[in-house]
Amino acid sequence: MNDSTVSRLDLDTPEKTYLDANELILNMGPQHPATHGVLRVILRLDGEKVLGLECVIGYLHRGVEKIAEHRTYTMFNPYVDRMDYVAAVSNGLGYCEAVEKLLNIEAPPRANYIRVILTELNRIASHQLWLGTHALDIGAMTPLFYTFRDREEILKIFEKYCGARLTTHAFRIGGCQYETYEGFEKDVKKFVAFVAPKIDEYEELLTTNRIWVERTKKVGTISAKDCIALGVTGPVLRASGVKWDLRKAQPYAAYKQFDFDVPTGQNGDTYDRYLVRMAEMRQSLRIIQQAVDGIPEGPIMAKVSKVIKPAVGEIYHSIEAPKGELGYFIVSDGSTQPYRIRVRPPSFVNLQALDVMCRGQLVADVIAVIGTLDIVLGEVDR
Amino acid sequence: MPWDSPLVADLKKQYGSGLDAQTYLGQNYLRVDRSLIPNILKQLRDKEQFDYCVDVTAVHYPKRERQFDVLWILYSFSKNERIRVKTEIADGESIPSSVDIWPTTNWLEREAFDMFGIRFEGHPDLKRILLPDGWKGHPLRKDYGIIQQDQEWVQINLGIESGQ
16 A cells, blocks of 8 residues: 555544444446546545555556657647647647757747647636536536536637647647637637626536535545645646646746736635636636737747757756646757656646545545546546 | 755755756756766755655666666755656666655656566556556556557457557
């Protein structure tokens, strides 16, 4: 068992429980619908109570970091979309900006605005998918249909912009390949007006719903201190009360120019994480509205040579992906291919907190906690 | 480019020549002697408030005598500052684990072990994390081919001739 994390429970086995079954090892997954992919969890149980658990991962490992060493910088760009495939645009933004930093260039303002609009749309799409599946895991079926219906509108905008719905490959190193299509601003504005009342609708279904509250309040609680020790970032960290968002702390793209809040929670439980993500969707809408109103004219590509050959050196750049801090560490040896690319995946690091969050909870809560961590196994395993 | 700051002056006074501070494209990093790990990491967390360990990873340079760079990316919430700490180790040499400094490094060190075969001394449960337990070889080493695989493992466990 993995006992290295700070245990908050007295793990002594109780004297004698029903049927003398003091401890039970239960395997969950990897083929389990509530694990959001292929995650295997080995649970150590006393009756219904979780004493500890171990995650077994790697089922989706495709060796992305190895592939990177055998591709040029440009060729590797579409691969990053396939890590966190529900937030492909964020992955692409992080990678493109990291390479731009290594080349010491900057994308033009217009490109940055387009990037912000698409990334924030993607954040909403990612949160919608999280909400739908998380609620379904807990037993509320309706939100799934609502969120997938509305997420479709975002995917339609992506499709019109770059021809792809999920693995978009929307950005290029140095800016964007495509100019916005005719009617892009109108579509985005229409979407903002359309989805704002829909978010209220999701909240109406859940926020005061007695079953939802019972299943999420005081479930999977994690303190801010534990979050920082475990390197947990994103909405999970913010729901524990740490007001930290890379878009504010170390602004990238055009985020400096927009006015938005960083929602936080207090209790660090599943319910607070739900509220934080709901508030984040509204903040994303605010950002999109400002960006689309102020989108500047000008070029969408910086001057980048056809053959990308950064000088010898290394760089770490990270962005606030929907799931937390997504970082790229790139080492260049001066050739056209990266010497090493390391991806710092938020899902991988956040998943490590599952053990701490589930101790002392019931088996059914494990499902709720996996959902609330918002992991994507494609990114965990890479 | 050399990097100068009160932090560096402080550390240099204490550790002298075992440490070299550089900055590249506005990002600061420390090159430290292996013998200073983990003390310097502990000090960075306790005294300099680098309370969040973002990442632990490695880079393989097969032509060098000390083949691996092991590096820690650190962040301080109170200072909003990031640094990298790097050290060089030879193939087969181990390095002290930092799990008791930052619990987050547990899985990160396991991944570095899985991908490079670097042993972290004092790690509570050092085993493979992404690849199956019985797998032979460490894929992110430069001498591991891109289509290379553990043929024997594939044949026994998957019941197929080859994974390709």
